[in-house]
Amino acid sequence: xxxxxxxxxxxxxxxxxxxxxxxxxxxxxxxxxxxxxxxxxxxxxxxxxxxxxxxxxxxxxxxxxxxxxxxxxxxxxxxxxxxxxxxxxxxxxxxxxxxxxxxxxxxxxxxxxxxxxxxxxxxxxxxxxxxxxxxxxxxxxxxxxxxx
Numbered sequence: 001x002x003x004x005x006x007x008x009x010x011x012x013x014x015x016x017x018x019x020x021x022x023x024x025x026x027x028x029x030x031x032x033x034x035x036x037x038x039x040x041x042x043x044x045x046x047x048x049x050x051x052x053x054x055x056x057x058x059x060x061x062x063x064x065x066x067x068x069x070x071x072x073x074x075x076x077x078x079x080x081x082x083x084x085x086x087x088x089x090x091x092x093x094x095x096x097x098x099x100x101x102x103x104x105x106x107x108x109x110x111x112x113x114x115x116x117x118x119x120x121x122x123x124x125x126x127x128x129x130x131x132x133x134x135x136x137x138x139x140x141x142x143x144x145x146x147x148x
Contacts, residue, residue, distance in 0.1 A: 007031050007051075019043055030054050030074070042066030053077050053098070065090050072096045079103055088116035 002025045004018070011032040018027075019040035026049040034055040042063025049072040057075065062084035071093050081103040088094075 002026065002046075004028070014038060022046060025049065027051070037061055037064070039063045045069065048072065050074070059083060060087055062087055067091065069093060074098045075102070077101045081105075091116070 001021055002023065004021065004024055004026070005028040006014070006018075007028050008031045011029070011034055014029065014034060014037070016038070019038055020043075022043055023046050024044055025046050027044070027047060028049075028051045030051045031054045034052070034057060036057065037052070037060060039061040040063070041061060042065070044067065047067050047070050050067070050070060051072070051074040053074045054077040057078040057080055059080060059082050060075075065084075065087045068090050070091060073091075073094060073096070076098045077100075079102065080099065083104070
């Protein structure tokens with residue numbers, strides 16, 4: 001299986017079997033009520049597109065950084081307030097990244113995360129707020145499985 005869409009199902013957790021799909025390339029789970037991702041998500045080594053927008057995620061597992069083939073990430077409209085240090089440091093293939101409408105503040109991020117986010121949005125204007133909420137949305141956000 002290369003494509004899985006669990007979106008709009010009112011899920012509160014992911015089925016354990018999902019992370020066994022190591023050849024999965026596109027995974028959509030938007031518009032649910034999922035509060036956390038399993039650490040085994042990092043085992044999904046073929047994942048290129050991941051859409052978890054509009055859930056209740058508060059952080060990401062450190063293993064999210066093991067998804068080195070990922071190109072599209074949408075984590076917008078969650079409750080993410082913290083990120084593990086270095087979680088994005090190996091994600092060099094990302095062309096579309098959206099983590100807007102969360103609770104992240106620059107002061108809570110490690111320098112590697114702020115560097116990654118700044119690189120994703122080079123035209124961002126600095127605000128007067130000394131600790132702004134991080135709003136990063138870049139690239140195209142239309143995906144074949146996205147919608148909702």
